[in-house]
Amino acid sequence: MTHPPSGTLRALLERARWAPSADNTQPWRFHILDEAACRIDYRPHAGMGVFNLDHYTGHLAMGGLLETLRLAAGACGWDVDASIAGGESEDQAFSVHARLVPAKHRPDPLADWIEARSTQRRLMLPHGLSEASRLSLARDLPCGYRLVWMTGLTQRHRVGRLLSQVGKVRLLMPETYEVHRDTVDWRARHSVDRIPAAAIGVDPLTRRIMAWALRSRARVAWLNRFYGHLLPRLEMDYLPALACGGHFFLVAAAGGDGLSQRLAHGAAMQRLWLSAARHGLQFQPEMAALVFARVKRHADLTP
Template identity: 35%
Template sequence: MGRDTLTQILELARWAPSGDNTQPWQFEIVNDLHVRVYGSDTREHILYDYDGHPSHIAHGALLETMRIAASGFALVSKWTISSDNDRHPIYDVWFEGRPNMVRDPLFESIELRTVQRRPMKTSPLTDRQRKALIDAAGPTFNVELFESFGDRLQIAKLLWHSAKIRLICPEAYPVHKEIIEWRARYSKDRIPEQAVGVDPATARLMEWVMQSWERVHFFNRYLMGTVAPRIQLDLLPAICCAAHLLVRPKRKPAELIDWIHLGASVQRIWLTATHEGLHLQPQMTPVIFRWYARAGRHFSTEPGLFDLALKLANNFEHLAQASQTEDFGFFARVGVSQQPKSRSIRQDLATLLRA
């Protein structure tokens, strides 16, 4: 056990998912058995990072990935939160050798796991896949699956309305403008254009329109500018998949550690999907707009958007047969597809390491 081993673990851990590939973390190798993770969030400039919770979920996914990666080197890991400032949390991770340890079966899926934003096959989940996804969540979370054509059609309508809020919200525009790396197949710190899920003609129009909010507003208002991206990014993918899954905490998250545990659960589910030959795409905007709506927080200066979020929350709860007070933690679609030819990669480890 030495620094080289920790470096190999971190090379794998950096593949953990994060919203829009923001990678809200840095690493410090303290000694041969100890890594310190410096977390951050993007709530100050990203509308979707509601109270930093999506970033906290990403931190949990990272810590779980470190645990799984360590198993490939006959190591167990444990972590603590050494600073619970939720804007800049610090996590200490310790490793211990276990010579007879069996490598976690999800180890091989760490680098294979990716987002599939394009339509997938509608082949139903097998009993094995269904059970694996539900079991992966762990004992403190429930997984609900929406598999029928009727369910998928209802969710397509839900995402259609969520996408309208997303695309006409001026506070979301800076995010959309910055997260896409145009004319790229891979991106170290954003989403490459070819992984977005739109055809080349729509991509060229989006690239031109998104150069200014004035263009976006004009196209949305007079030229039905939201229609093509909503069809390609929301409506068709929602119908063309095997199922949608909703992760619901059995206890409402109240502290930082609750969001970390949610993130660990999400990563296990996602890696399990990969292990079972499935692809997954997060669909978090309905969850996030519901968080805003149920907290009574107006997230935009645009008149009417909060009311649209309230309506969206009501429809989401009706679909999930949930009350207003029950929490939704993670929402995604799954299905079988070819491996995407384009994907977000990650910043080099040297960039993520603190001196």
């Protein structure tokens, strides 16, 4: 068969959109052109501010989406022939033209975990990960990527301290107010296009206080002054960093920061995430540290 049956592409896009995106902003729009072809536009959420500085997290998410589409297509005997148009302009707008073609390879078992993958922000078991688990994760990575681990108690404490400092910046920086207000659904256990409050890893009382405070900047300032930011940082940053099996860095062998590299990094990130689900592990990306490092570098370079 050289042409997919009617409805195949739509069903594959339905699966692809389970891919993760920073703050669940899902920066993609789909246009089905015919039974085998579609155009996917990169449409970043306008209010992401520093969290999508230079479109870094948006591009990673697009890479994860395309990899998920490839995996979903592979499970039905199709491959995705994708070409990119744009990406050079100021707003980094670009589109992907994707066409289904008969697959030449066997389906990838990671496809079975597309809907099961999730983000875990709560405390986990602090047992060290076995060598076998670490190797299984590394095996599912594309060639050219490796994992660097920080697992012992002292190392987890060091990461926890760093993340807690990052948490302070996140909670006090005026630029993050709209993001916290708009991307978390403060009353929900489940959400279609935001982060449900139940998933952010703070206790119900702090959650209610944060929901109340985020109705205005003045309330946030009051909260930071009188309630402080220690408890949310402890719950969201330090304790989860300590109570887990370990931290890792996903490292790419090749340098460069162009769109195609970012899409490749996003694909590697999503493969790792699916691999974790496949091996009964859970994880949380800790991108805020990298995001703020980018903000700092950007500020240093801007006169």
